[in-house]
Amino acid sequence: MAYRQGMTSPRTALVTGANQGLGLALAEGLATRLSDVDTVLLTGRDPRKVAEAAAALPANVEGRVLDVTDTEAIARLAAELGGVDIVISNAVARVGPTDSQSARADEFIDVSNTATHAVLRSFAPILRPGGRLLVVASALGTLGHLDPRLHHLFDGATLDQVEYAVESWRAAVHNGTAQEAGWPLWLNVPSKVAQVAAVRALAANRRERDLAEDTLIASVCPGMVDTATSRPWFGDYPAVQSPKEAARAILDLVFTPADARQYGELVQFGEVLDWRSGTPPLAQDALLTP
Template sequence: MQMGLSNKRALVTGSSTGLGRAIAEMLAAEGASVVVHGRDEQRTHQVVDGIRLAGGDAAGVIGDIATAEGAAEVAGAAGAVDILVNNAGYYDGLRWTQLGADDWLEIMRVNVISGVRMIEHLVPGMRRRGWGRVIQIGGGLALQPAAGHPHYSASLAARHNVTVSLARELAGTGVTANIVAPGAIRTGPTEEMARRAAAEHGWGSQWNDIEKAASTAWFPNDVGRFGRPEEVAAAVTFLASTHADYITGADLRVDGGVVRTVS
């Protein structure tokens, strides 16, 4: 299936590693010109070099989009972007009793306001050109929060809410806004957490055993494993494509069935 991404320019925030990297690589493989964003110059340019070696078109931009100045610099360096993937964010694992007001403010600044700033900078150009895609990376905790890390779940819920509101604002403009909501995905930090949990709960030392146990007791899902970054990237690539013109304000869950809804 041709995605229709040739001659489209995409900015993927937080794409020097993990999910963002997989998204940037797949968009480039499908013909988009990709702007790889990160705060670490070496990692960012490693991703750029890898995309170019694979025959794709990529450039790198360094900056902290959680600040007004950094967001403006990144947006300016990215140029006229057709596809904005707001992926950058962080998770600190803090629980209710460990949190103070400053922790809540910080995670909202990084996980929500940074994305809003990129929307403010880049979506007006999409509207003028009559075509664009805004894809926010959310998560199942936005809909089914757990007792722990409430500030993180709340920041995801804000991302989801912002996206639907933006989709309605953009009605009739040719620009869509959608959410991709991953479940537990096998990235470096997730694997590290799973291995720590395995040591505590006696799940064994082999990854296959750890993944199976974690997918049953920790992040129960119907598939019985963690997702892979490329599976999230595929969902983002589809929503970025010309095949998704009729999809806006949607929540595409890539979570193995963790979140279940009936309508």
């Protein structure tokens, strides 16, 4: 391995939302790049799918049932493991272009945001020196994709403040005041901004120590990936990647020395995306069902 030279095995890696798509490709890639004595925990909430996915991968992959919306289950798993070397938070709820965004808000927020917060809170304290804690987000996770009225909720926020902002957004969706307050109809935008803000908040308190130990905490954008979740949203895009192709850049981030420029940031194909870049997605909002 390229990072943590001299580190001892066995190592433990964990991927959420890993029984299909990008998560499955990440679990397979980790299993291939790690040694036979290391363990990759492939997690998902459907026992049958988890078992089938793990059985098709190398012997160092272990399937674990984990519903990321159960924050207590996340905490229990972290306590059971006691220490971990690689964590990739990848779980996402599937929402189609014709689905009611408001009707799907709770499920989407629970999987993408509440679960992300729980993963950060539970696994960051047990991340071993030289470890990697990555949250799969999106290029839509930069602050500029939100209405400027909302920027103060996430810019320089603590993790507690990010969590409060997410719950305020959820409440606004339910009481019908979200658009009036500046929240976009498209759930993906505030969700991804909140994911990136949560990672930035966690990293802000650990930066000096983590970099001294070659530990990396970051959010990552895999680019356009051809999965069951994303396929309904795009047509014929030549830049679309297979899950295995998309996993490659994320895995490279895991297996190369930590770069101080990437620490706490949103990284796409090795490059840091400007936190304040982007514009609100008004065109997408016009196409969505409230």
